Amino acid sequence: MNLTKTMLSLAVGGAIALSSSAFADDKIKIGVSYPTPTHAWAAGMNWHAEQAEKRLEALYPDVDLILVNSPDPSAQASALEDLVSVSQIDALVVLPFESEPLTDPVLNVKKSGALITVVDRGLSQPGIEDIYVAGNNPELGRVSAQYMKGRLSDGDNIVILRGIPTTIDNERFDAFMAEIEGSGINVLDHKHANWNRDDGFEVMQDFLSRFPDIDAVWAQDDDIAIGVVAALEQAGRTGDGMFVVGGAGMKETIKSIADGNELQPVDVLYPPAMIATAMDVTVAAFKSNGPVAGRYILGATLITQENAMQFYFPDSPF
Numbered sequence: 001m002n003l004t005k006t007m008l009s010l011a012v013g014g015a016i017a018l019s020s021s022a023f024a025d026d027k028i029k030i031g032v033s034y035p036t037p038t039h040a041w042a043a044g045m046n047w048h049a050e051q052a053e054k055r056l057e058a059l060y061p062d063v064d065l066i067l068v069n070s071p072d073p074s075a076q077a078s079a080l081e082d083l084v085s086v087s088q089i090d091a092l093v094v095l096p097f098e099s100e101p102l103t104d105p106v107l108n109v110k111k112s113g114a115l116i117t118v119v120d121r122g123l124s125q126p127g128i129e130d131i132y133v134a135g136n137n138p139e140l141g142r143v144s145a146q147y148m149k150g151r152l153s154d155g156d157n158i159v160i161l162r163g164i165p166t167t168i169d170n171e172r173f174d175a176f177m178a179e180i181e182g183s184g185i186n187v188l189d190h191k192h193a194n195w196n197r198d199d200g201f202e203v204m205q206d207f208l209s210r211f212p213d214i215d216a217v218w219a220q221d222d223d224i225a226i227g228v229v230a231a232l233e234q235a236g237r238t239g240d241g242m243f244v245v246g247g248a249g250m251k252e253t254i255k256s257i258a259d260g261n262e263l264q265p266v267d268v269l270y271p272p273a274m275i276a277t278a279m280d281v282t283v284a285a286f287k288s289n290g291p292v293a294g295r296y297i298l299g300a301t302l303i304t305q306e307n308a309m310q311f312y313f314p315d316s317p318f
Contacts, residue, residue: 031083034095044272044318052276073101091115133278139300141175154184156215161193200227222250258308
């Protein structure tokens with residue numbers, strides 16, 4: 001055996017292994033933390049995050065996206081600790097389960113030196129995040145009201161089903177009310193339906209029992225709208241130009257709009273894909289030669305029969 005050749009082969013093999021190991025250690029590690037899906041919109045968000053992970057890792061082999069979903073704020077806080085201590089992440093994309101309980105955990109990630117991207121639900125302390133990505137809640141309310149003003153006349157009556165009592169719901173509702181002020185449209189009542197189809201059904205049943213003349217419904221959310229439509233159909237109150245405006249961009253709703261649904265002729269986008277946008281922007285912070293830090297507020301597009309298929313993702317759960 002040629003000892004010199006053997007030693008040389010071992011040396012080269014060792015160098016290759018060391019190089020591969022060093023390359024692996026040089027990966028850009030980005031943690032992506034969000035709540036375990038508890039409703040349809042969140043399930044869609046989860047799907048878009050997984051699709052973005054596949055796409056970005058294929059595009060950038062030196063990027064490692066680590067997706068973690070958590071069932072409650074405490075579990076999410078623990079997951080953030082692990083992303084720092086175990087995964088040693090360079091950046092964090094986080095949609096907080098709740099703002100207050102996650103503020104200090106995210107701040108601790110920031111102190112580790114990681115870039116912070118916050119999605120949708122802001123933290124209770126300003127200035128922690130480097131990047132903020134969210135839907136436009138006031139615009140969702142305004143766009144919904146603008147559509148109704150274009151369809152309804154002075155003296156027409158509407159009812160409103162709100163979401164969960166939160167800042168998000170207040171922003172949507174306040175902008176809607178400000179937009180229709182002076183239009184002559186009468187708001188008969190508004191109640192919270194908690195972004196839930198069963199609650200939407202019950203609230204709409206109550207409205208139908210009390211108001212014989214309703215021309216349109218602002219359901220604010222596609223899950224609520226499913227309950228509203230079920231209540232209208234059960235009561236036989238779907239004719240005479242009655243229509244429902246929901247929001248978010250559920251795939252079944254979008255497909256029905258594309259097919260010419262007259263009861264739900266439009267929807268207003270609150271994209272579950274915003275977490276994918278946040279992942280794109282965070283990766284760009286490492287890969288772009290331009291600055292990306294800042295606030296990214298996504299538009300609340302009015303989805304109509306003409307543009308519906310642009311927003312239709314048949315493989316998404318939402």
